[in-house]
Amino acid sequence: MTPWAIGVPGQPHSARAGESDSQAGTTIDTMYESEFLLDDSVIYLNHAAVAPWPRRTVDAVRAFAAENGAFGSHNYASWVHTETLLRERLRQLLHARTTDEIALLKNTSEALSVVAWGLPWAAGDNVVISNQEFPSNRVVWESLDALGVETHPANLYKAESPEAALIARMNDRTRLLSVSSVQYGSGLRLDLAKLGAACRERGILFCVDVIQSLGALDLNVRTCQADFVMADGHKWLLAPEGLAVFYCRQEVMERIALKQYGWHMLRDPLNFDSHSREVAPNARRFECGSPNMLGIHALHASLDLILETGIDRIEQLVLENSRFMMDFLAARADRFEIITPCTPGQYAGIVTFKPLRESPESLFDALRQHHVACALRGGGVRFSPHFYTPRNKLFTALNLLDT
Numbered sequence: 001m002t003p004w005a006i007g008v009p010g011q012p013h014s015a016r017a018g019e020s021d022s023q024a025g026t027t028i029d030t031m032y033e034s035e036f037l038l039d040d041s042v043i044y045l046n047h048a049a050v051a052p053w054p055r056r057t058v059d060a061v062r063a064f065a066a067e068n069g070a071f072g073s074h075n076y077a078s079w080v081h082t083e084t085l086l087r088e089r090l091r092q093l094l095h096a097r098t099t100d101e102i103a104l105l106k107n108t109s110e111a112l113s114v115v116a117w118g119l120p121w122a123a124g125d126n127v128v129i130s131n132q133e134f135p136s137n138r139v140v141w142e143s144l145d146a147l148g149v150e151t152h153p154a155n156l157y158k159a160e161s162p163e164a165a166l167i168a169r170m171n172d173r174t175r176l177l178s179v180s181s182v183q184y185g186s187g188l189r190l191d192l193a194k195l196g197a198a199c200r201e202r203g204i205l206f207c208v209d210v211i212q213s214l215g216a217l218d219l220n221v222r223t224c225q226a227d228f229v230m231a232d233g234h235k236w237l238l239a240p241e242g243l244a245v246f247y248c249r250q251e252v253m254e255r256i257a258l259k260q261y262g263w264h265m266l267r268d269p270l271n272f273d274s275h276s277r278e279v280a281p282n283a284r285r286f287e288c289g290s291p292n293m294l295g296i297h298a299l300h301a302s303l304d305l306i307l308e309t310g311i312d313r314i315e316q317l318v319l320e321n322s323r324f325m326m327d328f329l330a331a332r333a334d335r336f337e338i339i340t341p342c343t344p345g346q347y348a349g350i351v352t353f354k355p356l357r358e359s360p361e362s363l364f365d366a367l368r369q370h371h372v373a374c375a376l377r378g379g380g381v382r383f384s385p386h387f388y389t390p391r392n393k394l395f396t397a398l399n400l401l402d403t
C-alpha cells in the first residue's frame with residue numbers, strides 16, 4: 001500500500017494524516033515532527049526555491065560552529081574526513097563510478113560556467129537548450145557569443161515530445177545539449193536517458209542541471225549518459241546555499257581547460273614548498289581553494305537523512321504529492337489551469353497552476369497571508385512540497401484555494 005492514497009477527484013479530499021508507510025514503519029507525520037523544525041504556522045511548499053534544513057543539519061551546523069569556536073581548526077583532519085564521506089554520499093546519490101568524478105563547487109551557476117568556458121569551441125559551434133530554462137542555464141551559453149558560439153533554444157511549449165523538440169534542434173554544428181532535469185517554472189521533467197542516448201549517438205556532450213531534481217528523484221548519471229551534472233544543495237537536497245556538486249565524467253575531464261587557479265587543485269596540495277603546477281588527476285582540479293567546510297558539514301547531514309530515507313521512497317512520495325495536487329486542481333478546471341504537464345514521467349515535485357478568476361499575484365499574496373510558502377513562477381503559482389510534507393498540510397493549503 002502506498003503511504004498516501006489519493007482522494008476521488010472532485011470529492012472532498014481527506015487529509016489521511018498519520019497513515020502508516022509500511023516500508024519503514026513510520027508515518028510522514030512522525031518524520032515531520034522528529035526530523036524537521038518548521039514552525040506550526042508554516043506550510044512549506046517552496047523546496048524548488050530554498051528549502052528548510054532538517055533538524056540533523058541544524059544540529060550539525062551548530063556543532064561545527066561550537067567546535068570551531070572552542071578549538072579552531074585543531075581537528076581539521078576530522079573535517080576532511082567528513083568531506084571525504086560527503087563525496088562518497090554524493091557518488092552514491094548520483095550512481096557515479098567513483099568520487100574522482102565529483103567536485104565541490106560554490107553553486108550550480110559556477111559549475112555551468114566551468115563547463116561553458118572550459119570547453120574548446122570554434123566559431124559557428126552551437127549549444128542546444130530549452131526555451132524554459134532558468135537564467136543560469138541560458139546566460140552562460142549566450143555568453144559564448146563572444147567566441148562565435150550560438151545558443152539554439154528549442155521551443156518546449158506545446159511540443160508533443162519535449163525530448164523530440166530538443167533533438168530536432170540539433171545539427172552538425174551542435175557540440176553540447178544543456179538542460180535542467182526539471183524546468184524550474186513549468187515543472188516539466190525531461191527524459192534524461194532519451195536525451196543522453198541521442199547525444200551519445202551524435203557525439204554531442206550532455207550537460208544536466210539537476211538542482212530541481214537531485215534529492216527528490218533517483219538519478220543515475222551513467223544510465224542517462226551525462227557528461228556534466230551539477231546541483232547546489234539548497235533545494236531538494238535540503239541543505240544550505242553555497243555548496244554544489246559537480247559531476248564530470250572522467251573521459252571528458254581533460255577537455256575542460258581550467259580557468260581558476262589555486263593550491264587546492266594541485267596534485268599534491270599540501271606540499272606548499274613545491275613549485276609544480278601539475279593539477280589533480282581527478283575532479284578536485286576544479287576546486288581552486290579552501291573548501292566550504294561549514295557547507296560540507298551541513299550537506300553531509302542533509303544527505304544522511306536522504307540516503308537513510310531512501311531515494312526510491314522519496315521519489316514515490318514526491319510524485320504522490322504532485323499527483324494529489326494535480327487531481328485536486330483538475331477537479332476545479334473551471335477555476336485553475338494546471339501549467340505543469342500531468343502525464344506521468346513529465347512531472348516531478350513542482351506543480352505550477354494559474355488561477356482563472358484572479359491574478360496569480362493576488363492568489364500568491366492571499367496564500368502568503370496564510371503562511372503558505374510558495375512562489376510565483378512560470379506564469380502561475382508554484383507549489384513544491386517535499387517527501388516529508390504531511391498530507392494534512394498540503395490539504396490545508398489546497399483548501400485555501402476553495403475559499
Ligand SMILES: Cc1ncc(COP(=O)(O)O)c(C=O)c1O
Nearest residue numbers: 107108109134136180184211232
Ligand atoms: C534550474 C535552476 N538552475 C540553477 C539555479 C540557480 O542555482 P545556483 O544559485 O546554485 O547557481 C536555479 C535556482 O532556482 C534553478 O532553478
